[in-house]
Structure formats: structure tokens, C-alpha cells
Amino acid sequence: MALTDTFVKQVKHKGSVIGERYADGGGMYLRVKAAGKYWRLDYRISGKPQTLALGVYPEVSLAKARQRRDKAREQLADGINPSEAKREEKLTKANAAANTFEAVAREWLDKTSNKRADATQAKVTNWLEKDVFPGIGRMPVADLKARDVLDKVARKMEARGIHESAHRIVQICSQVLRFAVATGLVDRDVTADLRGALVSVNTTHYAAITEPKQVGQLMRAVAGYAGHPTTAAALRLSPLVFLRPGELRAAEWAEIDLNAAEWRIPGARMKMGVEHLVPLSRQAVEILKAVQPITGHGRFVFPSIRTGERCMSENTINAALRGMGYGSDVMTAHGFRAMARTILDEVLGERVDLIEHQLAHAVKDANGRAYNRTAHLPARKEMMQRWADYLDGLRGESTGGAVK
Structure with missing residues (x-):
């Protein structure tokens, strides 16, 4: 018999060392222990029994646990081990969290420093620390959207009246993201979508002798x-x-x-x-x-x-x-x-x-x-x-x- 929300909410631990088990169907069950209530899924890969943790109640509701069970069974049907897929997903999220925009930008600064004079290196670093990192520095570079760069960086600079610098900063962000593309962290430079979105500035022509x-x-x-x-x-x-x-x-x-x-x-x-x-x-x-x-x-x-x-x-x-x-x-x-x-x-x-x-x-x-x-x-x-x-x-x- 399938579980109900009322049962899951009211059921108590009865003293078993390993906890009581209440089946919901499809291999999923609720394990009730003194420490809490845990959703689990039993399945087999190549004939060997395995168990997948689906979450802890009440953070993961009955409905949510069933969704995770159904996703796992779809993976099994496709020949994918749900436990391995879960580990890979956690690793991917961990890598994304580690590869924040600031982390990637600082790596880019270091790897390309020999192409800039010391004064330029200091200036670009200061721009990033002052105008970019506070807005998007902690965001995983893989999650960054063009709108993030526009709203959290460029628009704030434009509000201060520094329109030319806003353009320059977006160019620097573009260089960082192209570096991220080259290192396999993202698929594309999202700042390309900002073309025409910034306040235009009058072009300053460099002095030149032409006579x-x-x-x-x-x-x-x-x-x-x-x-x-x-x-x-x-x-x-x-x-x-x-x-x-x-x-x-x-x-x-x-x-x-x-x-x-x-x-x-x-x-x-x-x-x-x-x-x-x-x-x-x-x-x-x-x-x-x-x-x-x-x-x-x-x-x-x-x-x-x-x-x-x-x-x-x-x-x-x-x-x-x-x-x-x-x-x-x-x-x-x-x-x-x-x-x-x-x-x-x-x-x-x-x-x-x-x-x-x-x-x-x-x-x-x-x-x-x-x-x-x-x-x-x-x-x-x-x-x-x-x-x-x-x-x-x-x-x-x-x-x-x-x-x-």
C-alpha cells in the first residue's frame, strides 16, 4: 500500500536499531530512525543490490521523493546507475561552486599577466575588484547570464556616469569568459548578447599626423x-x-x-x-x-x-x-x-x-x-x-x- 502524507508526518520511531521500513512502491521506502525519517530506493545493477538516498523528510516531501524515484528508474531504464549519476552531479556542482567568476578572473589575470605592463595589470585588477567582483564575483561562471553582467555590473557603473568605463569593464568580462571557454568551463561568452545594450559613448579618436x-x-x-x-x-x-x-x-x-x-x-x-x-x-x-x-x-x-x-x-x-x-x-x-x-x-x-x-x-x-x-x-x-x-x-x- 502506498504511503500518505498524513502517515509520513505522524509515524514514529518504534525503537528498532536499524529503524522501521515503510514501502511506497517501485522500490522506494521510508526508513524511520530515532534521528529522523529518510527516503530510500532499492534497485539492482547487474544483479547486485544497491540503495540510493532520496532525501530526508520533511525537507524532501513524499511527492518530491516520488519524483526522485521516478527519475532514478528512468536512469535505470537507460542503463545509468542512479548512484553514480548522483555523485557526478554533486561533483559538477562542487566544481561550479569552486569556479566562480572571481576565481576564473584571477586565474586569467595570472595566466595573461606577461602580456600587460605592471601598471595595466594593477589597473585591470582594481577594476575587477571594485566594479565586478562585488556584483558577480561569487557566481559560478557556468551559471552567469548576460543579464547578470548588465544589471549587476554595467548598469551600476552607468548610474555613476562612467559610461566609457562600463564598456571597458564588459570587454574585460568578455576576455575572462573567453578564457573560461578555452579552459572548458563554459560553452560561450555571454557578454556577446549585450551588444547595443549599454549606453553609447562618443568615440575618442587618437591624435594622428596624416599630412x-x-x-x-x-x-x-x-x-x-x-x-x-x-x-x-x-x-x-x-x-x-x-x-x-x-x-x-x-x-x-x-x-x-x-x-x-x-x-x-x-x-x-x-x-x-x-x-x-x-x-x-x-x-x-x-x-x-x-x-x-x-x-x-x-x-x-x-x-x-x-x-x-x-x-x-x-x-x-x-x-x-x-x-x-x-x-x-x-x-x-x-x-x-x-x-x-x-x-x-x-x-x-x-x-x-x-x-x-x-x-x-x-x-x-x-x-x-x-x-x-x-x-x-x-x-x-x-x-x-x-x-x-x-x-x-x-x-x-x-x-x-x-x-x-
Whole structure:
């Protein structure tokens, strides 16, 4: 006879050492002991008797116990041992609890620290500790939803009027979640669903010199820079490769094939998360060959002056420009990209799609599909060489054509 709610509530322990057993059907029963009332399920796997704990009354009601029994019997029908499935579920929950957003973020900070200057590492850590961890830090990363990042992080920052920082913080959260995807903790980066949800901010354009005559003056100043050799090399390479400053300063020798005159930057280091191929002009190869005896024994092409374990500081190129007399309102490290984009299009008449490819912007074909990293590579190589030759020409204009 099946049990009733009234019976389960009123039944008392009668003194048996192992407790009294009251069957409900389907192998489930209530075990009543002096310490409490326990739901159990007896079943067999390969002919061997086993028992599954279904919970403790009254936390687990009769109806809930029956639901758990039915689930277990369905597992048995599918050839699954309910006890093993329960252990795996507990382990999964334990792992999820251990892999909170904060735990994953701190691991990401540690694993990627060599790609950031000390000041940047401290700044990103502070942002996370101040604006992210209080809201979502304790949440298992696998349970995180886009709405959590929006409501518990971004909206609170927007309420304080720091809209640009809110965008930056969401980007950092995205990097943490992409790291979680790579390590198998989550299936996707949920912040991708926040596109368009944040308050828009006015884009600040980096100062750049785009008038050819002034570019020639800049190139002569760059050629005459007398600072640290690796800084000089990074400064000279900057206008030749169109890269974002962070992508250039974290360059690794393993990415560069001087014989093929190619530089392949892995997606993990690119803003768009896609591997980027940079054809190297003859001038770019010469710069890299010149710096190779200095830093080629290590990981980074442009290591930190203080320690070879990190790449060059994010402020190094800008500081060099300041030292040459170019203020932040005139020229910046990032401005070399705008310089190339403007002159290649408006002065040299290069194909816009090739320029966009080389800037590592998303370029799609007529069907809306993204080109792969090797699209139009021969034409891009020719464009990069023409650009390097053009800069050499500008640099030599006021010296009767001689190039330093």
C-alpha cells in the first residue's frame, strides 16, 4: 500500500536499531530512525543490490521523493546507475561552486599577466575588484547570464556616469569568459548578447599626423631617435605594420617568420579574437633582423627594459614620441594606424578592402562571409611594400632624396 502524507508526518520511531521500513512502491521506502525519517530506493545493477538516498523528510516531501524515484528508474531504464549519476552531479556542482567568476578572473589575470605592463595589470585588477567582483564575483561562471553582467555590473557603473568605463569593464568580462571557454568551463561568452545594450559613448579618436609633409618630418624624427635600441626598433616598426600598440609591443619571436617575411599573430592577442597575418616589407624585416641579436634569445621581440619576463610597457612608444616633441594632441602610438589608413586611401589610392584587412578590421565578401586570414595576401604584400617605400620617400624629401 502506498504511503500518505498524513502517515509520513505522524509515524514514529518504534525503537528498532536499524529503524522501521515503510514501502511506497517501485522500490522506494521510508526508513524511520530515532534521528529522523529518510527516503530510500532499492534497485539492482547487474544483479547486485544497491540503495540510493532520496532525501530526508520533511525537507524532501513524499511527492518530491516520488519524483526522485521516478527519475532514478528512468536512469535505470537507460542503463545509468542512479548512484553514480548522483555523485557526478554533486561533483559538477562542487566544481561550479569552486569556479566562480572571481576565481576564473584571477586565474586569467595570472595566466595573461606577461602580456600587460605592471601598471595595466594593477589597473585591470582594481577594476575587477571594485566594479565586478562585488556584483558577480561569487557566481559560478557556468551559471552567469548576460543579464547578470548588465544589471549587476554595467548598469551600476552607468548610474555613476562612467559610461566609457562600463564598456571597458564588459570587454574585460568578455576576455575572462573567453578564457573560461578555452579552459572548458563554459560553452560561450555571454557578454556577446549585450551588444547595443549599454549606453553609447562618443568615440575618442587618437591624435594622428596624416599630412604627407608632416609625416615625412615625423619619419625623420623616428629615424633619428637615440633612445633604447628596442624602443627605437618598436618606434620604427610601428608605422610599417598598422598594428594596435598592444599587439605590437607584445610581439613574440615565435610569431615571426623572417624568411617568409610574415608575422602571424594568434587570435588570443588580437582585439577581434581572430588570427592576423602581417606581411612584412623589406624595411620591416631589416628592423627585426637588427633587433634579433639583442632580444632574439628571449620570448618577446620588445621586452620590458626592467625585466625580460614581460613585454614593453604600454607607455613606451608614446613616451618616445613625447621626447621627440610630439605631444599627445599631435601624435600617438595608436595614431600610426590612422596615418596609414588615411594616406593609403586618400593619397595613394590603395584598395580599401586591403587596407581594412591589414588593419585587422572585419571584412566580408559579397555574401556577408568573413574572409580568412590569407585573403588577398599577394596584393596585401605588394601594398605593404609600396607603403614602406612611400614612407622612405617622404623621409628623404628635404634631404635631396637621401634616406638616413
